[in-house]
Amino acid sequence: MPDPIRVRFAPSPTGYLHVGGARTALFNWLMARQSGGVFVLRIEDTDRERSTDASTETILEGMSWLGLTWNEGPFFQSEGLPRHTAEAQRLLAEDSAYRCFCTAEELDAKRQAAGVEYRYDRKCRAIARAESDVRAEAGAPFTVRFRVPEGATEWTDQVYGAIRFDNDSIEDFIILRTDGTPIYNMAVVSDDIDMRITHVVRGEDHVANTPKQILLYRALGAAVPEFAHLPMILGSDGRKLSKRHGATAVGDYAKLGILPETLVNFLALLGWNPGDDRELMTADEMTELFSVERINKKSAVFDMEKLHWMNGQYLAKKSAAELLPIVGPLLTEAGLMTADEVEERRDYVLHLIDLLKVRSRSTLEIPQQARVYLADELEYDADATAKHWKDPETSARLSVVRDALDAVEAWEPAAIEAALRAAAVTAGVGFGKVAQPLRIALTGSAASPGIDQVGVLLGRERTLARIDAARERLALSGAQ
Numbered sequence: 001m002p003d004p005i006r007v008r009f010a011p012s013p014t015g016y017l018h019v020g021g022a023r024t025a026l027f028n029w030l031m032a033r034q035s036g037g038v039f040v041l042r043i044e045d046t047d048r049e050r051s052t053d054a055s056t057e058t059i060l061e062g063m064s065w066l067g068l069t070w071n072e073g074p075f076f077q078s079e080g081l082p083r084h085t086a087e088a089q090r091l092l093a094e095d096s097a098y099r100c101f102c103t104a105e106e107l108d109a110k111r112q113a114a115g116v117e118y119r120y121d122r123k124c125r126a127i128a129r130a131e132s133d134v135r136a137e138a139g140a141p142f143t144v145r146f147r148v149p150e151g152a153t154e155w156t157d158q159v160y161g162a163i164r165f166d167n168d169s170i171e172d173f174i175i176l177r178t179d180g181t182p183i184y185n186m187a188v189v190s191d192d193i194d195m196r197i198t199h200v201v202r203g204e205d206h207v208a209n210t211p212k213q214i215l216l217y218r219a220l221g222a223a224v225p226e227f228a229h230l231p232m233i234l235g236s237d238g239r240k241l242s243k244r245h246g247a248t249a250v251g252d253y254a255k256l257g258i259l260p261e262t263l264v265n266f267l268a269l270l271g272w273n274p275g276d277d278r279e280l281m282t283a284d285e286m287t288e289l290f291s292v293e294r295i296n297k298k299s300a301v302f303d304m305e306k307l308h309w310m311n312g313q314y315l316a317k318k319s320a321a322e323l324l325p326i327v328g329p330l331l332t333e334a335g336l337m338t339a340d341e342v343e344e345r346r347d348y349v350l351h352l353i354d355l356l357k358v359r360s361r362s363t364l365e366i367p368q369q370a371r372v373y374l375a376d377e378l379e380y381d382a383d384a385t386a387k388h389w390k391d392p393e394t395s396a397r398l399s400v401v402r403d404a405l406d407a408v409e410a411w412e413p414a415a416i417e418a419a420l421r422a423a424a425v426t427a428g429v430g431f432g433k434v435a436q437p438l439r440i441a442l443t444g445s446a447a448s449p450g451i452d453q454v455g456v457l458l459g460r461e462r463t464l465a466r467i468d469a470a471r472e473r474l475a476l477s478g479a480q
Contacts (some may be wrong), residue, residue: 068264152165388450401434
């Protein structure tokens with residue numbers, strides 16, 4: 001039996017978990033889940049100046065919120081520094097690397113003279129080993145550079161197919177700094193070997209690092225993993241996704257009222273397709289359908305409108321009880337109910353959520369809609385009143401409706417609807433001629449859930465009070 005697939009997600013804790021990183025984590029997670037493999041989380045914290053504990057915590061929270069649980073880790077790259085250094089020293093001892101005594105000033109001068117096409121001229125490559133040892137023992141500062149061999153480095157990328165780099169285009173890159181700490185490519189390869197990573201799935205911005213890493217694997221006598229590079233994520237304007245397109249951090253989407261399962265589903269479709277036209281999928285369905293072969297080469301477009309549509313679909317499918325832990329605190333934050341009231345009136349709040357979720361595209365929209373039912377003051381939409389209260393008979397019809405509702409014995413949807421239909425007959429008009437003016441009287445808007453449901457949520461007393469307030473407003477405006 002072959003060894004299980006081992007993949008890793010290796011974010012740098014120098015900021016938040018952005019959506020590109022989250023998609024990379026998701027694809028690795030799906031690959032491991034589908035194959036019965038191992039998903040490793042490694043925090044690449046060797047950038048001492050920029051790495052922070054707060055960023056690490058944000059990354060871990062974002063992963064957990066999305067449900068992307070890891071099998072091993074989190075490991076911290078900084079813990080492997082002794083191994084990274086030892087393996088770089090081994091390459092030096094085996095003549096796969098050499099000391100470079102060029103100063104930063106010398107290199108900067110050469111770089112400025114050569115321009116953007118500058119590559120290290122391998123000046124120190126020709127220094128004899130004995131001379132190099134003497135200079136190092138004398139205290140001369142040096143970096144360690146990898147000795148890039150002649151020929152070409154190529155691999156079959158699982159997304160982009162055959163990729164080839166002429167080694168002449170790869171400079172003898174540094175693997176150890178003058179202070180003896182490893183450069184990124186050295187540390188990554190050392191860690192991936194140590195963690196027995198079999199497949200490296202990451203963004204296409206790493207393609208240029210891959211030939212260097214392949215050369216290091218081979219020099220260290222290790223098996224080269226399979227590589228799959230993911231296409232970029234673009235904004236709707238065709239430019240690389242950034243803050244100018246809105247939220248880019250996973251945590252921001254939670255604050256915008258996006259459900260974690262929505263974002264996972266949405267991210268999965270950024271560059272991958274399940275083989276058919278389905279769009280809404282559970283994590284189990286995505287796991288079953290996922291394959292690297294279905295990852296597109298073309299860059300994906302992050303469509304906020306599509307994300308909100310998808311979130312609305314997920315909200316509609318969730319039970320009110322599932323949404324209560326999210327919506328309850330939002331009602332409290334909005335000043336509509338205290339936490340105790342949410343608990344005491346649990347059945348009412350569940351009914352409210354059930355009614356409003358189908359008209360919402362984010363969890364934030366539920367308390368916005370709930371304000372109509374929970375706040376004392378009501379704001380009237382000017383366009384709605386202008387359209388549906390312009391008939392001079394509006395106030396009289398609302399009076400008939402009030403009398404009919406006041407006589408309802410059991411305050412429940414069926415009885416409320418029956419009373420309203422009877423009121424329409426009494427007023428000698430169609431049902432819409434009483435329902436729509438009433439809807440505005442009760443909610444301030446021309447759009448709402450069924451008017452019978454609205455009445456139940458408001459309760460008899462508040463329903464009648466709002467009809468009275470509407471008639472007073474109509475009287476003040478001169479309508480009869």
